[in-house]
Amino acid sequence: MFWNLRAEMARKAVFFGDLAKALNIRNATVSDKINGKSRFYIDEAITIRDEFFPDHSIEYLFSDSEDETTKHGEVNQNGSQEYARPINC
Numbered sequence: 001m002f003w004n005l006r007a008e009m010a011r012k013a014v015f016f017g018d019l020a021k022a023l024n025i026r027n028a029t030v031s032d033k034i035n036g037k038s039r040f041y042i043d044e045a046i047t048i049r050d051e052f053f054p055d056h057s058i059e060y061l062f063s064d065s066e067d068e069t070t071k072h073g074e075v076n077q078n079g080s081q082e083y084a085r086p087i088n089c
Helices: 003-012 016-023 027-034 042-052
Strands: 074-076
Touching: 003 042, 016 027, 016 042
Parallel strands: none
Antiparallel strands: none
16 A cells, blocks of 8 residues: 555545546546555556645655566556556557
8 A cells, every 4th residue: 555645645635536537547446556456557656746746756655665666667566567558648
């Protein structure tokens, strides 16, 4: 679970629905990602940081003792490096 992200969401009254709208995904998907049931891709983490928490680093928001942020990969909770899906422009 991303405790810092949850704490900052509470401080700024940012809800799962706000993140879902920004990421164009379902609320349930946001919940799964925040609770560690599925992964955030780096482009999603950047969007969350840029739109809601520009004063915080991605490393802070998505920190966990086992988290890893790779330059072109995912933010994940198991330390594995997997590469992000292409961003449709």
